[in-house]
Amino acid sequence: MKKGCDKISHLVSDAFDRKLSWLERIEVKIHLSMCSLCRSYANNIGVMHDIFSYIRHSDESGSTRLSQASKHKIKQILKEECDDKS
């Protein structure tokens, strides 16, 4: 059975989150070879995926710091915890 663009675009999305079955991969491949709209969509959600992974890394390696007030508060709480124990 030939699948429509709605089904294929779902599979293209799933491929980012689970391993497609052999049959599903073939279906996607054949459909993409014939359908330029689904090819565009597949390209675009790939671009989106890459953008998010860049964002993830730039957020984690940035220079944002804990505010002094938060640091102070955390210090206080850790200190209380240590004092309780002794």
Added chain:
Amino acid sequence: MTEAMNADAWLNEHGDYLYRFALSKVHDDELAADMVQEALLAAWRGKSRFKGDSTLRTWLVSILKHKIIDHIRKDIRQRKISDALENDPSSHFFSESGEWQTNPRTWHDNPEQCCDDLKFRLVLKECLTRLPEKQRRVFELRELADEDTDTICKACDVTSTNLHVLMYRARLSLQACLQKHWFGGAST
């Protein structure tokens, strides 16, 4: 006394990194700082469990991750955020016979440049905000927090099939929103 100094050293050496990590997942300064506090406290209480087979930072991050997931799970339960499965956008994107109604156009932009472009980041944020909440939570945990699907299913109380449906809908909507407001736009 030496113990107290150790806890301080954890905060001084890893606090900022943990904070950035939390912030990139929860997008809320105050909440991120609270998460760091809870994680450090839990780490301190459980410090005998730190075996030294990973680095201290890796260990602290794994505790922080648990705290974040835990927070999201509680938040979703408490506010009874529904499955949002009734929010099905596919009729908007596809005809009844399953053909595209809003045609995707191929984006040729460089992902790294997009990430560095503050104007793009604003548009992206706006597009994410428009998603139904559960879709957005699941999508952000997957794409921004890079969590595995099992963890997300547990945190958000969804089956893996639901997760795939929510991710699909989020991608469809985001793709259309970004195309309209950034990549392609004005000509539509």
